[in-house]
Amino acid sequence: MQDQLKIALLQSDLVWEDPKQNRSRFSEKIQAIHEAVDMIILPEMFSTGFTMNAKAVAETMDGETVRWMQETALKTNAALMGSLVIEDSGHYYNRLLFVEPSGAIATYNKRHTFTLVGEEKTYTAGTEKIIVDYKGWKICPLICYDLRFPVWARNTEDYDVLIYVANWPKPRVEAWDALLKARAIENMSYCIGVNRVGVDGVNIEYLGHSAVYDVLGACIANTRPGKEQTVLVSLEKRHITAYRSKFKFLNDRDAFTVV
Template identity: 50%
Template sequence: MSNTLNIAIVQTALHWEQPQKNRDHIATVLNTLKAEVDLVLLPEMFTTGFTMHPENIEEAEGEKTLDWMRKMAIQKQIAISGSIVYSENGNYYNRLFFVEPNKVSVYDKRHTFTLAGESKVYTAGTSKTLINFKDFKLCPFICYDLRFPVWSRNVEQYDVLFYLANWPKPRINAWDALLKARAIENMAYCIGVNRTGFDFLGHEYPGHSAVYDALGEELVFSDIPGVSYATLSKDHIDTTRKKLKFLEDQDTFSLEV
């Protein structure tokens, strides 16, 4: 049984609607990783930026990126996760893939960002995804999901929740506060992965990728492009929950989606 999980967060600017350029750039970054990395986390829509025009992206790019992620996972013997524009059965999805060398898990963004018109373009997901990886239970989310604590609520006893995002500078204080809150209320590690730079529409993204432990203590924070590392401890989760049984006192209710 593994008691630790080594995370690498890739915080980077993105080329607007240019999947191949973004894959090439991130492949270069992955070649610089420390040897002990288990899981690499990439920003939301890491091959295109937060585009509301998925029709500009060739339908084949979704499978190309998934194949690329599989290749990276096998070459590096790691898991890699990021969300992309994905077309399926005539619908577009903001789809997160969690790719291991021999397995792929999927999560479709539940809360599409109405302010940007995402809800008019992308089909919303309807279920959470739980991933068992290296003896840790992970729960992935995407960007705007962060604002909805009921959706993130830890009724599954997950150990780690993470949010892959394109979160802009004007609302970055909310990002910082909500990441910490999600860690505390769910008694789990909470990881936020944001991009940097400017997009095609002029929106600025300041990074602020971070990792918080189950007590809300900040383990990692970065506002510059690059790779950040964190080691998560299963003992920290188990010890904290055994001492502070807050999850056992949660209110019980059902969620309709």
């Protein structure tokens, strides 16, 4: 078990519906990280942008982008995570992959599809929350719109880090900031959000605002709005232990079952 977890947040523009170009661009950004890190986080639908044109861009779990993620994780000796469009058993998913250097893959299908743009008409919603145990840290990975639903993120598993990958647009970026901070506070965990920047193929603009909050809701790392940027941050296990021991708020959480 590691007491410290070093993470790279990649806030990037995305090339619309072009997995090959996006893989190439992320390879360059990852190669430019000159410090050893334990984990690299990419945005939601990092290979295509937030497209509803799933049939044209979907890959399988045996596809090029998944292989690229495994190769990159092995090469960097760091876990790599982000979501992409996956076709599986006749369904399309906005699927997050957590890929370890060993090649092992944990997957999470986005639970809350974004009905404002009809995501539910294209993508099948997930039904299961996952907790990844990596280097002794319990990590809960979620996707974008999931951020608005605190019950789904509720820390009933005593996880250490809550992570959201996103394509969260400029008009509602204040909500993004507020909700990331709230999720950290109410779950007494680190909360990380990695968002894209730029303008997508349907003329939606993104400002990023990727950030990391500690268990008390203090912002310990963030990015320049609207700019491509890689930010490194180190998380401390002792920070979690100290404040959970002092403030036993999680002991008073409500019991419930998500159905």
